[in-house]
Structures are given as C-alpha cells and as structure tokens.
C-alpha cells in the first residue's frame with residue numbers, strides 16, 4: 001500500500017519535472033493568478049474534492065489553468081482510456097484548446113484528440129479507437145468486435161454535436177472511465193442545448209450498464225463493456241449515495257469569462273460542493289458605505305459581548 005503510494009508520488013514528481021521543462025520551452029516561466037488558484041485547489045491534499053466554477057476574464061490563461069492539473073493528475077495512469085473530456089461550443093475554440101493540451105500532454109505520455117464538426121468522422125474514429133492487430137491464425141468476428149476495441153486517447157477535446165455523434169454511433173467509444181469533465185465557455189454551452197449533450201453525458205457517467213441500455217436502445221456502443229472486467233477507480237473523490245454507499249465521482253470544472261451566477265442554470269451541471277474561483281474585477285461590489293456599516297456593526301457586537309461577560313449581565 002505504502003509502496004504504491006510512494007511509487008505514485010515519485011512518478012508524479014517526474015511528471016511535474018517534465019511539465020516544467022515543457023512550459024519553459026513554451027516561454028512560460030510563471031503562472032497567471034487563475035492558474036495558481038486552480039492548481040492549489042486541484043493538486044495536493046484534498047485535491048479535486050470539490051467541483052470548480054472558474055470565472056476569469058478573456059486572455060487570463062484559463063486553458064492552461066485546467067490543462068495543467070488534469071495532465072499532471074493523469075500522468076501516472078497505467079492503462080490508456082478516455083479519462084478527460086473538454087467541451088467547447090465551437091470548432092475554433094476546440095482547436096485552440098487541443099493545441100494547448102497537445103503541447104504539454106505528450107511530455108508525460110498522454111495522448112490527446114479532437115472531435116469537432118466539419119472534419120471527417122472516419123478519421124476521428126480511427127484516431128479515437130484502437131483496433132486489435134490481427135494475429136496470424138486468429139480471426140475476430142466483425143459482428144462482435146467491442147471486446148477488442150480500446151480508446152487510443154486519454155484526453156478528448158470536443159464540440160457537443162460531434163461528441164453526440166460519437167456517443168450515438170462510434171463503436172467502442174465510451175465515457176465510462178471519465179474522471180474529469182471540463183465545460184469551457186459554460187454560459188454559451190448552457191444557453192444552447194446542442195442535442196441535450198449535457199444531460200446525456202452526465203447520465204452516461206452515472207448509469208449502470210442496465211440504465212444505458214434503456215437510454216440508448218439502438219446503439220451497441222456500450223455493450224458489452226469495452227474493457228471487460230476493468231473498472232475505473234476515480235480517485236479524485238467519492239460521493240455518498242443510497243445507504244451511504246460510496247461511489248467514484250467525476251470531477252467537473254466549469255469556466256467562463258462571464259460565469260452565470262443563476263443557480264437554476266448552474267444546477268444543470270449537477271456540481272458537487274462547487275467552489276467559485278474568480279479573478280479580475282469583482283462583479284458585485286458592496287457599496288463603500290455598506291462596508292463601513294458592516295465594520296461598525298462588528299465593533300458594536302464585540303463591545304456588547306465584552307460588556308455582558310465583564311458585568312455578567314443575565
């Protein structure tokens with residue numbers, strides 16, 4: 001047990017060093033405030049225990065803020081499967097984010113892919129799904145190939161429409177091992193439903209195989225489990241469910257330059273004890289006079305407590 005923890009610690013340190021080298025090559029010598037904030041809340045003791053809502057202006061470095069901790073956390077993964085999904089509303093934004101991941105992830109042996117509209121879905125499938133090499137004398141049944149299909153990527157950057165295409169029709173494409181979900185440009189993605197991608201993704205990650213069958217009766221994507229007996233242990237936290245049974249939890253990060261504070265909209269994301277990180281100017285500020293009032297009120301309370309304890313007022 002301690003041995004595994006120690007090996008993991010050593011691997012993480014190596015991964016961190018490799019990431020530092022890559023960042024230096026990219027000309028990044030220090031982290032922007034949002035990147036420091038997210039790193040502190042995701043790496044280290046208690047990491048990823050809460051979902052994060054990040055509200056930070058355009059150009060403040062949000063992409064690297066989530067890319068760095070995700071790549072660092074996945075750097076010790078033993079088996080390749082789809083563990084992180086980043087969703088963006090447009091193809092151009094997805095391309096930009098994919099470039100950032102592609103710049104850092106290979107340094108720790110992770111592979112990144114893109115799923116966006118206006119590009120060949122066949123090319124995407126061949127990049128996303130690994131087919132087994134046919135060995136001499138072994139003939140796989142083409143009608144039952146799912147046991148042999150595996151993800152060739154660890155991280156996928158996608159737009160909602162193409163993501164839904166893969167969910168509905170790409171054999172071997174599964175979200176069952178997902179540990180991190182990033183919803184970038186959240187406001188925009190929540191405004192437009194895009195084929196109900198969000199409830200679908202959330203449902204897929206919660207459901208048992210039985211539920212999936214009823215949800216997608218026409219697809220064979222999930223049947224049988226692509227990885228046979230392999231079960232993902234999402235180590236970034238557990239939730240207590242029915243009868244306090246613990247089950248692994250997906251970590252979510254939602255970001256925007258103008259993040260909605262409307263609880264009914266945020267509720268769609270099903271966030272777990274969300275923590276709001278905000279940089280730049282505060283969106284809502286107390287009027288100056290109200291802050292002075294708050295200070296005076298605290299002084300009055302302190303004086304009252306001192307008076308009642310000193311003179312033992314009943």
Ligand SMILES: Nc1ncnc2c1ncn2[C@@H]1O[C@H](COP(=O)(O)OP(=O)(O)OP(=O)(O)O)[C@@H](O)[C@H]1O
Pocket residue numbers: 027028029030031032035056057058059060061062063064257
């Ligand atoms: N720590 C850093 N040091 C120097 N440059 C950085 C750092 N982090 C990010 N950058 C650069 O800052 C620019 C803006 O970063 P990024 O696109 O991630 O911002 P953003 O907050 O995601 O903006 P948007 O809201 O437009 O998506 C990029 O060119 C990126 O390479």
